[in-house]
Amino acid sequence: MTGKIETIHVYLPEEAVDCWVPARAEHVRDDIYRLIDDSPEDPVLEFGKGDLVHCRMQKLDAGVRQYFDGLVAFKKAD
Numbered sequence: 001m002t003g004k005i006e007t008i009h010v011y012l013p014e015e016a017v018d019c020w021v022p023a024r025a026e027h028v029r030d031d032i033y034r035l036i037d038d039s040p041e042d043p044v045l046e047f048g049k050g051d052l053v054h055c056r057m058q059k060l061d062a063g064v065r066q067y068f069d070g071l072v073a074f075k076k077a078d
Helices: none
Strands: 005-011 020-029 032-035 054-062 068-078
Touching: 005 032, 005 054, 020 054, 020 068, 032 068
Parallel strands: 005 068
Antiparallel strands: 005 020, 020 032, 032 054, 054 068
16 A cells, blocks of 8 residues: 655755745655655755655745745755
């Protein structure tokens, strides 16, 4: 049985400011998710399709003093 598909946010390491983009991921277990979206050529994402990543809730900047809590990938899982 496959896990629930959720939206996580993946960091863009080549941007001049901190920036994350939404990506679809399958919940595997605990705080680990498998990315199922292809990474576009531009921008370059920190993690790509098939990567297992640890995620946590984090406050993200939505511009002009607007923030939201989002699930953010922060490191590769073993």
